[in-house]
Amino acid sequence: MNIIKNKLDIFPKGDTANQPVIFIHGFPFDHNMWNNQIDELSSNYFCVSYDIRGLGQSPVADGQYTMEMFTDDVLDIIEKQKLYKPVLCGLSMGGYIAQRAVERNENLFSALILCDTKSAADNNDAKIKRAEGIKKINELGVKRFVEEFISNCFAEESISKLGEVYKETLNRSLNFSAEGIKGCLLAMAGRTDTTEFLSEIKIPVLLICGEKDKLTPRHIMEEMANSITDSEFHTIPNVGHITPLENPNTVNKIIKDFLSRKVKLKS
Numbered sequence: 001m002n003i004i005k006n007k008l009d010i011f012p013k014g015d016t017a018n019q020p021v022i023f024i025h026g027f028p029f030d031h032n033m034w035n036n037q038i039d040e041l042s043s044n045y046f047c048v049s050y051d052i053r054g055l056g057q058s059p060v061a062d063g064q065y066t067m068e069m070f071t072d073d074v075l076d077i078i079e080k081q082k083l084y085k086p087v088l089c090g091l092s093m094g095g096y097i098a099q100r101a102v103e104r105n106e107n108l109f110s111a112l113i114l115c116d117t118k119s120a121a122d123n124n125d126a127k128i129k130r131a132e133g134i135k136k137i138n139e140l141g142v143k144r145f146v147e148e149f150i151s152n153c154f155a156e157e158s159i160s161k162l163g164e165v166y167k168e169t170l171n172r173s174l175n176f177s178a179e180g181i182k183g184c185l186l187a188m189a190g191r192t193d194t195t196e197f198l199s200e201i202k203i204p205v206l207l208i209c210g211e212k213d214k215l216t217p218r219h220i221m222e223e224m225a226n227s228i229t230d231s232e233f234h235t236i237p238n239v240g241h242i243t244p245l246e247n248p249n250t251v252n253k254i255i256k257d258f259l260s261r262k263v264k265l266k267s
Contacts, residue, residue, distance in 0.1 A: 008073055009057040010050040010081070014042035019110070019263055020086035022074065023049040024094030026116070026153075026242065027184050028146055028173050030056030033091070036248035037255060045259070048086070050077060052093070054180025056172075063179030067191035071100045078108060087263055089113035089255070091244065092215070093184065099194040106203060111263050113206045113255060116216045116241045119224055121193035130189040134182050142178040146170075155212040155240035162245065169245065198227040204262040205231040208254060210239040210246065232258065 011031050021041060023034040031049035038047040051058040052070060074097060078086060088109050090098030095117025102112055122130065137145045150170050151159065159166050205228045209221040218235050225233035234254050239246035 007059050008050050012048050013038050014046040016046050018046040020046045020083040022086045022088050024090035024097050026092030026094050028181050033245055037244055040252045054183045055176055060177050060180045063183035065183040065187040067187050070097045074101045085110040087111045091115040092117050096191050103194055103197045109203055111204045115208045115243055116213050118216050118220050119195040119198055121191055122189050127189045130185045133185050137178050142181055143174050146173050153241040158239055158246040201228050206258040207233045208243055209235055210243045211235050211237045213241045215241045
């Protein structure tokens with residue numbers, strides 16, 4: 001069942017009395033990328049996923065987004081859903097949002113989980129690549145962009161291994177609007193750098209990266225982990241950028257173990 005708050009589609013699952021965990025999906029996906037984790041965790045945790053504005057079932061509006069707007073949305077969900085000390089879990093663009101939310105108010109959170117993401121803002125080359133993506137959408141259409149981008153997110157063996165799951169994931173994203181996709185590209189290009197903040201983080205942080213991640217090579221996340229006082233880093237073998245979908249069993253085990261050790265369940 002979904003709840004519409006602040007024009008965003010929110011998908012809660014589990015007992016509201018349990019420790020909350022917020023899942024923030026990557027680009028250009030929707031909340032469904034976390035289904036395996038939520039199915040596994042919702043018996044002991046109150047899991048909240050949502051569609052980032054412009055993607056999934058959330059409205060596009062004018063397509064003019066910033067990372068600060070995305071962060072405002074997370075903080076608004078926490079306030080409106082009355083979530084006490086949630087764990088924040090984000091992948092890729094969702095990781096950018098999660099880091100910025102913690103930077104803005106770390107006291108709101110009990111722990112942070114970062115999957116296949118980075119702390120550095122886009123350099124000039126990355127900004128040009130975002131611009132080229134927008135140009136491709138304008139000239140060739142959003143479906144062409146999405147097909148090429150998503151295929152690059154997964155390890156080659158994952159695409160064949162996942163079969164229908166990959167096709168369903170791709171087909172959902174193919175239905176997203178050009179305005180929403182371009183708005184997210186603009187937001188990512190304009191985000192701030194959270195690298196210096198890493199050393200100031202006091203809550204426990206779990207970092208997960210696919211061994212074959214082309215978009216966020218694992219050495220980047222290892223460097224992030226080395227900068228965070230209370231952190232642990234795990235590499236998922238033989239997968240790419242979308243670890244929760246490519247190897248859900250291993251990712252679930254790592255997350256469950258981390259939460260059991262680092263986050264005290266509500267009694």
